[in-house]
Amino acid sequence: MKLRTLALIVSLLGSGLLAGTAQAQGFVFGTAQPAKPEAAAPSGARSAKVETAQRLLARMGLLRETPSGTLTPATQEAIRAFTAKNGLPATSQVTDALVNSIRRVIWQTQNWSGGNYKGREKLVDAAGLREAQILLGKLGFDAGPLDGTFGPQTQVATEAFQESQSVTVDGLITATVLMNLRRAVNGVGANAKETLRVLNWPDYIEPSVLQDFEKEFKIRLIYDIFAGNDDLQAKIQSSKTPYDLVFPTANAVPAMAAKGLLGKLDKASLKNLSNIDPRVDATLRSWDKDGAYSLPYMWYTVGIAWNPKLTAKAFPGHAMDALTNVFDPETARRFQSCGVGVVDSASDVVPLAAMAAGVPKWDGKNSSNAATQVLNRLSGIVKVIPTDQFIDALANGKICVAIGFSGDAVQAQTKSRGAVEYRVPSDGGLLAIDAMAVPANARNKRAAHLFMDYLMRPQVIGKISNTVGYANANLKAGEFMSEAVKSNPAVVPSTTALSLSSPIPILSEQDQQDISRIWAKFAK
Known part of the structure; x- marks a missing residue:
């Protein structure tokens, strides 16, 4: 892999990625001899080159489908739109020359040429970047100068590391990537x-739990994240290397099981099953009727x-605990200057929009029509916030009011030192469970059950709750x-607040x- 990374860097240098004098991370692009052109990627087969192009085109907003590695008509x-x-x-x-041209444009237009990334909230800080660069080097990936700057060599090395683990490839040093790098260097490694x-939501684990599991069981743990249930299903279906344990929202479990994406659990092998709260398990069975395919996680x-300080300036004296603050266009417009949004x-969000329109229980067509009317009126007012940016957007004051998950709001509270409030809306919210499930095509179902059982240890799951802010x-x-977590009404709402929450349909x-x-129309 080290040789492959070096070849990628040489290819980037030779391509004129940043032609002329553009500099980043201590080297100048365009000074090496051009690499020999390669044939275009085949149109019918899966190709890493096509997937790279798709990912970069999606980052530029030119492609809205999930990168698949297959040269689709949309790709x-x-x-054609990019070249024109x-x-x-x-x-x-898709050729090397095209991929390098796309990279060049991204570096020039998205402020990467200065060593930064436009969505900097996705990245760790400079100290974390430098640590990641050191760790990449220890693993044989040349990340360039150890300068704590996100530059092209670091991006390429990160992509190569991600490819080596068969996880999501985006080239960014996020908290998840740094967590994976630390375990790759300090974890069980060759002794596995x-x-x-494992495939989980962003910001949804305590890192030490993963490393402790590796050390205790001598099992190497590869950890990846997904953006939403649709993304989860796409990754289960398309990943070259299957996942062994996934964390879908419980209401997605029946459809996933019906599609043959999930396998039945071997609950007899779980020693800690009795630790599960029967009330939560009963709620889970609102979705997974017999509890055959899932167990509750959070x-x-x-x-x-x-953010009370910001919303008070935008709309003095206004009560903030209602859906109308986001879903009523006239009210939402009052908060537009400080940022009003919904999690992606x-x-x-769509069922909540239907509730805001007066359809409290999802009933298919009527709810869809009601939600459509609400969301159509919010175009240009309400932002859609990516799941992996929601916490920082709230904590950093980029958004002053938003619809989102309670646990994310708790993490934003912590990051902002109490500058964020969260409530179940007075006019109705949703109650949900994220579940643990084993894909039908999992290769290591035994280890998946072992990890689930490990997560059902009180001291382990308690540590995770302290980190992620979820019950x-x-x-x-x-x-x-911690008392701060378990007594927080955003984590464990009052009985009255819970009575206002309907199970997610x-x-x-x-x-x-x-x-x-x-959503495609609303989020465009």
């Missing part, structure tokens, strides 16, 4: 008896979060949780298609 259209926009020879194929591949509400989770489903975990295939259509 070809995005390529940048005065390049027309093509619909086997490998377990539970939460979907409601409204806000269609299956949560867990463990009867005995309270003594291992089970969505039929038609519901999912309708919601995807509604």
Whole structure:
């Protein structure tokens, strides 16, 4: 892999990625001899080169489908749009020259040439970047100068590391990537008896839990993240190396099981099953009727979060605990100057939009129509916030009011030192559970069950709750949780607040298609 990384860097240097005098991380692009051109990627087969181009085109906003590595009509259209926009020879194929041209434009237009990334909230700080560069070097990936700057060599080395783990490739040093690098260097490594591949939501684990599991069981743990339930399903279906344990929202479990994406759990092998709170387990069975495919991980509400200092300036004396603050266009417009948004989770936000329109229980077509009317009126007013940016957007005051997850709001509270509030809306919220499930194509189901059982230890799940700010489903975990977390009404709402929350609905295939259509129009 070290040789492959070096070849990638040489290719980037030779391509004129930043032609002329553009500099980053201590070297000048365009000074080496051009690499020999390679043939275009085949149109019918899966190709890492095509997937790279798709990922970069999506980052530029030219492609909206999930990168698949297959040269689709949408990808070809995005390529044509890119070449036309940048005065390049027309093509619909993916070659090294095209990929390098896309990289060059990104570095020049998205402020990467100065060593930064436009969405800097996704990245760790300079100290974390430097640590990541050191760790990449220890693993044989040349990340360039150890300068704590996100430059092109660091990006390419990170992509190579991510590819080596068969996880999501984006080239960014996020908290998850740094966590994975630390374990890759300091974890069980070559002493591992086997490998377990986990796919979870962003910011949803305590890192020491993963390393402790590796050390205790001598199992190497590969950890990846997904953006939403649709992304989760796409990754289960398309990943070259299957995942062994995933964390879907419980209402997505029935459809995933019906599609054959999940396998039944071997609950007889779980020693700590009795630690599960029967009330949470009963709620889980609102979705997974027999509890055959899932176990509860964390539970939460979907409601409204806000920054009181900012909202008081925008709308003095106004009560903030209502859906109308986001879903009523006239009210939302009052907060537009300080930022009003919704988390990028269609299956949560669209049902809430229907509730705001007066349809309290999801019933398919009527709810879809009601949600459509609400969201259509919010175009240009309410922002859609990516799931991995929601916490920082709230904590840093980039958004003053938003619909989102209770646990994310708690993490934003911590990061902002108490500058964020969260409530179950007075006019209705959602109650949800994130579950643990084993994909049907998992290669290491034994280790997946071992890890689930490990997470059901009170001291383990309690530690995770302290980090992520979500309520867990463990009867005995309270003594291992901090008072600040377990007494926070955003983590564990009052009985009255919970009575205002409806279980997140089970969505039929038609519901999912309708919601995807509604969301695509709203989020564009």
